Amino acid sequence: MLPWVYEFHWTAFHITFLLIFFTVFVVVVSTVILAMRRTQQAEKDNTMESIQWHSDFDDLSPAFKVCRHELNGDVKHRVCDHGFDCRSCTVHPLLVSKQQKHPLLQFEVYGFTMPPYRMYHRGHTWVQEENDGTYKIGIDDFGTRILGRAYSVELPPVGTRLSVNGKGMLVKKSNMNIRILSPIDGEVIEQGDSEKGWYLKVKADDSKKVTAHLLKGEEIPNWILRELERLQISFATCGVGATLADGGELAPDFHRHYPKADWDGVIGQMFLEA
Amino acid sequence: METTADKKYKYGMVIDLDKCNGCGSCAVACAVENNVPPALEKMNKRNGLTWLNVSTVSSNEQFPKSESVFVPMFCQQCEKETPCMTVCPQNAVDVDPTTGIVGQIPQRCLGCRYCMTACPYHARYFNWWDPEWTEGMKQQLNPDVSPRMRGVVEKCNFCHGRLHAAKQKAASLGNREIDPLDYNPACVESCPNKAITFGDLNDGGTSVAQLAKSENTFRFLSRLGTEPKVYYHSEKKWVQEMAEKSMTRTHVANEPAKEEYHG
Amino acid sequence: MDKILIPRGLQRTSFGNFLMWILPWTAMLAVGVYAIYLCLAEGLFHTNMDNRFAFGIWIFLDLTVIALGAGAFFTGFLLYILRRKELKAVINSAVVIGLICYSGAVLVLAVDVGQPMRAWFTFWHPNVHSMLTEVTFCLTCYLIVLLIEYIPIVLKNRQLRQIPKFLVFEFQLHKLMPVFAGIGTFLSFFHQGSLGGLFGVLRGRPFAFREELGIWPSTFFLFVISAAAAGPSFIMLTTWLVEKITRKQLVKPEVYKFLGKVSGTMLIAYVLLKSIDTLFWINSTSPGNGFPAFEFYATQSFGTWILFTEIVFFGLLPALVLLNSRLRENRKILLGAGFLVCSGIMLNRFVMTIQTLALPTLPFDDFLTYSPSWEEVATFLFVVAYGMLLYSLTYRYSVIFPQERELSQMNGELSQQEFADGGSRRPFWQPKFVTDLLNKFVSTKL
Secondary structure (H helix, E strand, O other): OOOOOOOOOOOHHHHHHHHHHHHHHHHHHHHHHHHHHHHHHHHHHOOHHHHHHHHHHHHOOHHHOEOHHHHOOOOOOOEOOOOOOHHHOOHHHHHHHHOOOOOOOOOEEOOEEOOOOOEEEOOOEEEEEOOOOOEEEEEOHHHHHHHOOOOEEEOOOOOOEEOOOOEEEEEEEOOEEEEEEOOOOEEEEEEEEOOOOEEEEEEEOOOOOOOOOOEOOOHHHHHHHHHHHHHHHHHHHOOOOOOOOOOOOOOOOHHHHOOOOOHHHHHHHHOOOO | OOOOOOOOOOEEEEEEOOOOOOOOHHHHHHHHHOOOOOOOOOOOOOOOOOOOEEEEEEOOOOHHHOOEEEEEEOOOOOOOOOHHHHHOOOOOEEEOOOOOOEEEOOOOOOOOOHHHHHOOOOOOEEOOOOOOOOHHHHHOOOOOOOOOOOOOEEOOOOOHHHHHHHHHHHHHOOOOOOOHHHOOOHHHHHOOOOOEEEEEOOOOOOHHHHHHHOOOEEOOOHHHOOOOOEEEEOOOHHHHHHHHOOHHHOOOOOOOOOOOOOO | OOHHHOOOOOOOOOHHHHHHHHHHHHHHHHHHHHHHHHHHHOOHHHOOOOOOOOOOHHHHHHHHHHHHOOHHHHHHHHHHHOOOHHHHHHHHHHHHHHHHHHHHHHHHHHHHOOOHHHOOHHHHOOOOOOHHHHHHHHHHHHHHHHHHHHHHHHHOOOOHHHOHHHHHHHHHHHHOHHHHHHHHHHHHHHHHHHHHHHHHOOOOOOOOOOOEEOOEEHHHHHHHHHHHHHHHHHHHHHHHHHHHHHOOOOOOHHHHHHHHHHHHHHHHHHHHHHHHHHHHHHHHHHHHOOOOHHHHHOOOOOOOHHHHHHHHHHHHHHHHHHHOHHHHHOHHHHHHHHHHHHHHHHHHHHHHHHHHHHOOOOOOOOOOOOOOOHHHHHHHHHHHHHHHHHHHHHHHHOOOOOOHHHHHHHOHHHHHHHHHHHOOOOOOOOOHHHHHHHHHHOOOOO
16 A cells, blocks of 8 residues: 555556556545535635525426526527526527517506516516615515415515525525525615515616516516416426416415415425425 | 575475375364364355365276275465465465465455455365364464464465474574474374375475476366466376366266365 | 425325335345344354355345446446436436445445455555455445435435535535546446456456456456446336336436447447457367366256357347337337346356356366355345335435426326326325225225
8 A cells, every 4th residue: 555564566567556546536535625615615705695596497497497588489499598697698688689679568467466667587576676776676476476375574684785596585484484586686775574565675786787687578478477387387296186277366365275285395496496 | 583585495295196095184183283173063064174175086987997086185385376366355365485385364364255266276265153162172272373263264374383383493503494304284294104295396306396297296277377386196097187187077976075074 | 294305396205105115125124234243243154155155146246236336337427428418317316326236235245254344454455466456446436436426416405405505515516527427437447347357367267267458357348348238227227117116207218218229339349249258268268278168068057058148138139129229219128128138247247256156176076056045135135125225215305317307397287187086196005906996995085
């Protein structure tokens, strides 16, 4: 093993054999150490949340990762490969230029109240720009109805830095914890509550690009339709015999109708948590 | 202790099969000399410790012509590409370059038994049981040979304890080399018919070297190319042919060889 | 009950069912533990091995299991080094099976040797010329690599992934996987080969002895290639078995076909080389050592049929089937061929260990027979039970098949229908007729 251990021979064969072994050993150990160092680095650089999202997104099935340009009809079929973050997507700007804007006027979308002046994140939060340039964030009607009645929301304290697809808030319902993704980058400046109808007020970093990835206008009805489909799939795979009528509306106390459902699974999937 | 460093020995043996009457003294002497524990009742021919095993081989002919020969079989001390030594993963088998003796170091042995599958002579034995001696037998253990524990392999080493004693004696007398009369393995000494000749094959003057080169002397499985240092001698044609033959052309005696258990 | 541990959105059987499933395996494990205790505490006389049959069922099955576990390295090699993305669907399964096979084999080896506490001697003063040294070094290193590859699968568990550090570590480790895949391939090449070399170098056993090519006997290369052929087939069979047991589709059909194709390609190369090697051995190596090769087959049970079965029936036949794209379409034929490949590997390892030792070498030797003791069988069954448990636990509490979500959603409509109709799902451990009877006479749902 080592030159001073008995039965060590200074022959080419012996040295080669041990060199190969030590090399393999060093490579394996140093690779593990490298992974640990990178983990520490990610902790320092605050990139842990984006990695977590990356991992969650990776575990979503392709049917759950429909590109927004499929929603608004720009392309026939496309699976998002950017974690629903169009800001860094190379395909998005090419398609945006072709896009023709049809402003949406209706409030009611398949029975959900989705005001057209708000922008929506795929994790069922909305963003509304205030006159002073700050943004309000809330959980959208679809999300609220899935969560049902009794739940509490844990909000990040004022001054917290939020990042897109990072943890925005935490919903607690019976014994489940569901993290709600933050729709935008920015700093929390005020906490709201369900009475006020919004949860967070955020001062965004860069007003120009901050909402580029959010769904708006004509994308919303198609998205909601897809979400209903997704909900149906979630029900089917989460072990309930419940089927939603096509285009059916979700009753506010939707929960009580399906007490046997694996709500943890359904809610988790709908809020994009693996 | 390295007083004999200059001279290179090559210890070997010639066994005269015509003189062997299968009495088994060699096997008993071997076991006593080397602290081989007595066989337990549960042991059988295949899992007991018989460093030296005498097999009976029949000429397989009809009654009046029928003949048989006794073949003492033990470690043949292969000189070239020693099969057991090359395969041992942790150097528990060594070939002493000064004596040519293939040694087993039980203290290093892992008990993987790879050497046993490598040995074509089946001369290696594994301690399947814990060794046990009766109180009286414990008194008679040979202090020059350390007993082996369960789970290791052991085999003939040309009575290493005796070689060691001979070296010590030579050193105490101020000699660099041992007196050949001081070193003879137990089986050689115990044979009542003096069928076994032992000595240095490198020294052309010894009777063993001359016998090894003589006509009608042969080795088992010599075609494997491992150059064993244990020779057999017989004037009988069928015995010589038997040694050269491989398995199916020789018919084994129907009756299994009588085992010579010691103790 | 254990719901919080089960991956979100995936269906797992009820906790009670799961207990019923693991109960027999746990019992088997317990019997194995007792047998292992007997062998370690009292001695190896509990086995039916002896001085002539120094290797027995343990070594034979270790060789088999390690060959079947080769799917881990070969799949890793194809996925991470050659970038065959379709294998992503089975890589986790391959890693878990590899881990089970290798750790099981090492465990049995530890029981098999007389003084397991001295295993470190091989590292401290190795005989680098011994094939077993190469095996020990590579097996140890590769087991460590497999454990590292297994970590991300465990960290994907729903509760563990809640801990940000774990999830990020898993991510970082996963990014470095090609390094481990490369090292694993390198190590596997050597130890699969050395396991073959183990017998090829036995100069004293002319039945096993083969000429050297470079520094290794030809069996070195044959073992590497045959393991690479058997690994994918074994993954194919195990995946199918898991699908049968869980009554779910877990991978897409293309994956099966691709595995079959890989297996067939390696197998045809193996059959070719094995044939050349056998012919060379019959005509040159063996007679050169004074043992005409056909004498080995003249004894009792091991006739030339064994050679024929190994090369033609378990080799050429499945290779041709697996290489035919139309036959691969048929799942039954595909799996049948995979089964033949795995059987062939098993037979080959059997021949190398058991037949080698059964055949006489000295002119007055007998042909030997050996049958394992219950302790030997139980020790091996311990590995089977341990494998079943580890796989079941990993499957239940983590995601082994990444396509499971997607496929369960695709098949969602179907299962929904099933729920609506039958109301109750038959527990997998219950024979169908029992369920039918219960449904007939007992109107209450199970």
